[in-house]
Structure formats: C-alpha cells, structure tokens
Amino acid sequence: MxxxxxxxxxxxxxxxxxxxxxxxxxxxxxxxxxxxxxxxxxxxxxxxxxxxxxxxxxxxxxxxxxxxxxxxxxxxxxxxxxxxxxxxxxxxxxxxxxxxxxxxxxxxxxxxxxxxxxxxxxxxxxxxxxxxxxxxxxxxxxxxxxxxxxxxxxxxxxxxxxxxxxxxxxxxxxxxxxxxxxxxxxxxxxxxxxxxxxxxxxxxxxxxxxxxxxxxxxxxxxxxxxxxxxxxxxxxxxxxxxxxxxxxxxxxFKEINSELLSYIKAIGQHAMITVTDKAGCILQANDKFCEISGFSQQALYGHDYRLVNSGTHSSLFFVELWATIVRGDIWRGEICNRAKDGTLYWVDTAIVPLKDSIGEIERYISVTIDITKRKQAEHELTRLGRVLDESSNEIYVFDAQTLHFTMVNAEAQRNLGYAIG
Structure with missing residues (x-):
C-alpha cells in the first residue's frame, strides 16, 4: 500500500x-x-x-x-x-x-x-x-x-x-x-x-x-x-x-564568615573575649581570657563575672555599668579583676549588647585588653612624682631635643618664685 x-x-x-x-x-x-x-x-x-x-x-x-x-x-x-x-x-x-x-x-x-x-x-x-x-x-x-x-x-x-x-x-x-x-x-x-x-x-x-x-x-x-x-x-x-x-x-556568606573568623582569631590573640546571656552568665570565653584569668572554659561556663571580681570597685560602679548596657548602650571602662591564683590584673573593657531582629537584647559580648603593665607604670610614675615633689633638692627635667622643661619639682618652683606647668 x-x-x-x-x-x-x-x-x-x-x-x-x-x-x-x-x-x-x-x-x-x-x-x-x-x-x-x-x-x-x-x-x-x-x-x-x-x-x-x-x-x-x-x-x-x-x-x-x-x-x-x-x-x-x-x-x-x-x-x-x-x-x-x-x-x-x-x-x-x-x-x-x-x-x-x-x-x-x-x-x-x-x-x-x-x-x-x-x-x-x-x-x-x-x-x-x-x-x-x-x-x-x-x-x-x-x-x-x-x-x-x-x-x-x-x-x-x-x-x-x-x-x-x-x-x-x-x-x-x-x-x-x-x-x-x-x-x-x-x-x-x-x-x-x-x-x-x-x-x-x-x-x-x-x-x-x-x-x-x-x-x-x-x-x-x-x-x-x-x-x-x-x-x-x-x-x-x-x-x-x-x-x-x-x-x-x-x-x-562563607567568604564574609571566613574573613570575620580571621578577624576574631587575630583579635583573640591579643584581647580577651567573652559572651554572656542577659543575666550576665558566661556562655563563651576565648583562650586569652582563660589564660589570664586562670579559669578553664568549663569552670567559667554558667558563672557571672563575680568569679573574677577583685573587690576593688564599689557596688555603684557595677550598678552604673549594668544600667548602661541594659539600655542597649556600649559601656567602656577599666576594671580590676582577680585571677584564680589571687593575682590582680587590670583590663580596658568594652561591653556591647547583641540584639535580635526585633531589637531585644539577647547577649552581651565583652572585649577586654590587659592593661596591667600600663597601670603598674602609671602607679610607678605617680609614686616617683611624689618622691620628686617631696625632695628638698631642686629637680628639673627637660627634653633633650627641644630643651623644654617637662617637669620641675615643688622645691625648684618655690625657689624660682613661680609655678612652671
């Protein structure tokens, strides 16, 4: 067919x-x-x-x-x-x-x-x-x-x-x-x-x-x-x-996250970082904090900062601190803490509230720098200043480059007849 x-x-x-x-x-x-x-x-x-x-x-x-x-x-x-x-x-x-x-x-x-x-x-x-x-x-x-x-x-x-x-x-x-x-x-x-x-x-x-x-x-x-x-x-x-x-x-996101982690790692090598809940109980602490405080992460977890409270500051100091961060503001100041072995150490601290999508505070992150050596140097300078002022000799300190006076003790000012400041 x-x-x-x-x-x-x-x-x-x-x-x-x-x-x-x-x-x-x-x-x-x-x-x-x-x-x-x-x-x-x-x-x-x-x-x-x-x-x-x-x-x-x-x-x-x-x-x-x-x-x-x-x-x-x-x-x-x-x-x-x-x-x-x-x-x-x-x-x-x-x-x-x-x-x-x-x-x-x-x-x-x-x-x-x-x-x-x-x-x-x-x-x-x-x-x-x-x-x-x-x-x-x-x-x-x-x-x-x-x-x-x-x-x-x-x-x-x-x-x-x-x-x-x-x-x-x-x-x-x-x-x-x-x-x-x-x-x-x-x-x-x-x-x-x-x-x-x-x-x-x-x-x-x-x-x-x-x-x-x-x-x-x-x-x-x-x-x-x-x-x-x-x-x-x-x-x-x-x-x-x-x-x-x-x-x-x-x-x-991975690139940003990796970059942030590298920043955090770099910061963590020099700064102490802790994360707490709304009540101030420690949830996380980096190795630097553990190293300086002497407490392990397990020992810190669930405890508040009273664990390292040195007793140096008044209760009003901490009331004002909490009032600042509860409002959602950043608190910045210097705190003296006590390590596990009893050693006192000073830190320059910034506490930042972390908020959720509706603006409610979820946690606090604290970034602190050990300034113990600086505080010791300041104390030593203060002590030395008192010693110089109490000396019966005239003492003049001047810059070798500009020949400008940087310090003149009290005895020298009395003998000169006027204050040098």
Whole structure:
C-alpha cells in the first residue's frame, strides 16, 4: 500500500524532538544538582515532561504518515504507549543523577532506555489496529532499535560531558547543538521504524469511529506537549537562576564568615573575649581570657563575672555599668579583676549588647585588653612624682631635643618664685 508524509508535520515532529532533547539536557542538570525532596520532584516531573515530549514526537511523526485509507488510533493503547517513554526518561535521569559514568553501566542504561523508546514506538504503531496486521522488515526493525540505543547512549554521554564541565553562557549553544544531534537521532529512529512497516494492499484500519482521528490530534498533542515542556523549561530556568543566586549568596556568606573568623582569631590573640546571656552568665570565653584569668572554659561556663571580681570597685560602679548596657548602650571602662591564683590584673573593657531582629537584647559580648603593665607604670610614675615633689633638692627635667622643661619639682618652683606647668 502506497504511503506519504505531511512535510509540515514531519518538521513539527523533529522540532518537538529538539525541544524534548533540550529539556532533557536542562533537567539532567537540575536532577544532578538537587537533593532530597527537590531531587525527587525534579526526577518525577522531569521524567513525565521528557517522556511526554518524546512520545509526542513519535506520535506526531505517525500522524504525518498518510495511507489511502482512513486511519484512527485506539485510545487506551495510544495512552499506554506513553508509559515506556516516561520510564525510559526516568531511567536516564536516575542514571545521570547517580553519576554512573563507567562504560558498562552507561551502555546497559542506554540499552534499557533505547528499548523503552522502541517499545513506545511499536505500541503506538499497534494502536492503528490494521487488518491484516502490519508486517515489519526485520533488518529495518532491528536498525530502528539500534538507533534508539545509540541515541540513548549519545544522550547519556552528552549529559555527562555537559554537567562535568560547567561553563559560561556558551554552554547554552553547546546544549542546543547537542539537543539538535539528539533530535536527529531520535527522529532517525522513528522514521526508520516507520520505513520498516509494511501495510498490506487490501488492509484497513479496525479502529472504531469514536476513537481519536488523526485530523485534529496533531494540534492537540503537539500543542499540549509543547506547553508542558515549555512550562517545565521555564520552571527549570527559574530554579537554576534561584539556585545560582543562592550559591553566590552562600559563597559570599562563607567568604564574609571566613574573613570575620580571621578577624576574631587575630583579635583573640591579643584581647580577651567573652559572651554572656542577659543575666550576665558566661556562655563563651576565648583562650586569652582563660589564660589570664586562670579559669578553664568549663569552670567559667554558667558563672557571672563575680568569679573574677577583685573587690576593688564599689557596688555603684557595677550598678552604673549594668544600667548602661541594659539600655542597649556600649559601656567602656577599666576594671580590676582577680585571677584564680589571687593575682590582680587590670583590663580596658568594652561591653556591647547583641540584639535580635526585633531589637531585644539577647547577649552581651565583652572585649577586654590587659592593661596591667600600663597601670603598674602609671602607679610607678605617680609614686616617683611624689618622691620628686617631696625632695628638698631642686629637680628639673627637660627634653633633650627641644630643651623644654617637662617637669620641675615643688622645691625648684618655690625657689624660682613661680609655678612652671
């Protein structure tokens, strides 16, 4: 029986094959880079969208085929032929998701995927219900299956290559070129399978009138599948951009966090840092604080600063300190503490309230610098000043460079008759 093809529907079927192939490459990236529930959603949704796209290409290719007799398709069998396409797509996405790139596993997966596509095609052909039955040329039939397997193998290799070598915007052109190659292979499988079909001269289609006819089916199936694939592609693009933004934000956060940690580490080498709760109980203390105070972090945890209180300052001093930080202001001052061994040490302290998102104080962070040596030097200078002032000798101290007086004791000022200040 003579046959012909509608060239516009042939081109339409190849276009859908290209679109389905491009989506397959795009979805593979989403499945690979997703985890948990998102990965499952992409795997299921991607398999359905890809499967419908591949099925639509084959079915529209069949609708492009014309015989000199009316043709119609059995609805249940036609719909059932989608299942192998979806299953083949799921296997493809699962294979690339798990990174099975060794030759043996990839080849086995390609055989399974190619077989699934072939089953879909020949189930669709069986939906014609021809009487007598369609006969197939064995060589072309085997060739069509081999093309399906080869196309599946090429698709897996391309997906592995694209996802192992992510690049800039040029990757889109490479993906489009790869999709064109895959579409050519998929279309080649279909039309080779159609060439393998031999329709008896006196054959007739046994599908009942209520079954779907081929007149409007191309627009319905083609338009529906294109809408489904386009929606999937747009969601994939949006998800990819969102994932890229999240990735950049995470990277920036890690860089900022690393920088802050380096600052904190540098500060911690010279300053004592503690974090307390709202009640003033110590939650964290750095090594410098432990080193100078003589207390371990375990001994400090849960205790307040009374553990290192030297008794040097009045209770009013600490009342004013707490009043400042409870208002949310920063307190700055000098405090004399007592180490575990009883040694007194002075610190220049800044206490900063840490607030939550609604402005409530959660914790306090204290950054202190050991100024014990400075305080000792100040005390020694004060003592020396008293000694000089109490001396009965005239004492003059001047700068060697400028010859300006820097200190003149009380006895010298009395003898000179005026104060030098």
């Amino acid at each position: 003579s046959s012909s093809y509608n060239p516009w529907l042939v081109l339409f079927s190849i276009g859908i094959a290209f679109f389905a192939s491009y989506i397959a490459l795009d979805l593979a990236s989403r499945v690979i880079h997703s985890t948990g529930r998102a990965m499952v959603i992409w795997l299921i949704g991607g398999s359905f969208s890809m499967g419908v796209g591949i099925w639509a290409m084959h079915f529209i290719g069949m609708l492009a085929f014309h015989l000199p007799i009316p043709l119609a398709y059995d609805i249940p069998l036609t719909l059932a032929s989608i299942i192998p396409a979806i299953a083949a797509s799921a296997i493809a996405l699962w294979t690339v998701r798990n990174g099975h790139q060794n030759a043996q596993t990839t080849f086995v997966a390609a055989i399974v995927i190619g077989s699934g596509i072939s089953v879909m095609h020949y189930m669709g052909m069986a939906a014609l219900k021809m009487q007598p039955s369609i006969e197939y040329t064995p060589l072309l039939t085997v060739l069509s299956v081999m093309i399906a397997i080869a196309a599946s193998l090429a698709a897996l290799k391309i997906i592995f290559t694209l996802n192992s070598n992510p690049g800039p915007k040029s990757i889109t052109l490479l993906k489009a070129a790869s999709a064109a190659l895959m579409a050519t292979a998929i279309s080649g499988m279909h039309y080779t399978g159609m060439a393998a079909a031999n329709f008896p001269i006196n054959g007739m289609c046994r599908s009942s009138p209520q079954d779907l006819s081929s007149g409007w089916m191309a627009v319905l199936i083609g338009g529906g599948s294109l809408m489904l694939m386009l929606t999937t592609l747009l969601i994939s693009i949006f998800d990819a951009r969102l994932a890229d933004q999240n990735s950049r934000m995470v990277k920036q």
